[in-house]
Amino acid sequence: MPRFRPNVAAMEAYQPGEQPPAGAKVIKLNTNECPYPPSPKVAEAIRAELDAGAAPGDRLRLYSDPGATALRQAAAEAYGFPVECVLHGNGSDELLAMLMRAFVGEGESIAYAMPTYVLYETLANAQAAKIVTFDYGRDFALPQGLFGCDAKIVFVASPNSPSGTLYAKAELERLARSLPNGVLVIDEAYVAFAESDAMELAKKLPNVVVLRTFSKSHSLAGMRLGLLFGPKDLVAGLWKVKDSYNLDRLAIAAGAASLRDPNWTAANVAKVRATRARLSKELAALGLDVLPSQANFVFARMKDAATAEGAYRFLKAQGILVRYFPAPRLRLQDGLRVSVGTDAEIDALLAKLKEYLARG
């Protein structure tokens, strides 16, 4: 067998949340998808793309637009950025990979606070980068160690996963200005569900990029679409490490259509936020320690790790998937992360959790 690079041989693969087969009868509250369908304009745009040309699907003979112009144009208009300051990715995951490839060499450092999105670690390991972490305290405030640290990239998910904590724009600005050589990547995958965002920093500071995804508030996790906003020169450099045709024709059409129907997305977000408030309150009433969340999920701690793991298994056996993080280094073993589903899904979850807790 050919030998992998030592860092690849030694690393663990990223473990995505469980994806049950299509048609499985489960209540899926484990990977923070939106429980409501995307804008009907999305399916219309996909159909139009398939119907264009001499025969159904004819356009698929041709490569997609490497610049995803229709999508970037719609994003530039929606967010008030020049189009040269917008880059498209196959999910924000691909944009994270591009950033890592472009900025971090072997042995160079990246930094983030723990626990957070585990993919930052996986991508750094693939790059043989040095990972510098600072532990979040129980309140999930940004650790002071991040400020002024000498890393090529500092990652902050805001709202963070799995805590749901939002970081104020002023604090993120202070962090960006404190970095001697580094890029601050503000991963705003969940920000549509929050009270405010830090997008303006990507316009104002030379070392800040903001990432957005279509997987949560746009209900398009299955299309794999992400966007990066940042200074023109920085975005131009990232193009060099981008796969040429990283978005397919259908994804480009879908993303542009969704951006052009903001009222649809806003209505879904409002429903999710209302259910989040109810879920948080009811979990607290069941005696769980619920972190205040600005995302489309809630993290709640139980009496101890055995209780939380037992709850995860019990719910799974009942056809309800939530996320349990067993890795000791994440210090999340006493909790569950529950994506905000429909009201009916959350009712089912609460009923089963109550049943589990009553069993003692």
Ligand SMILES: Cc1ncc(COP(=O)(O)O)c(C=O)c1O
């Ligand atoms: C913090 C964070 N960033 C990025 C992503 C990935 O998003 P995408 O589906 O756009 O790759 C996730 C997915 O769950 C996430 O939790």
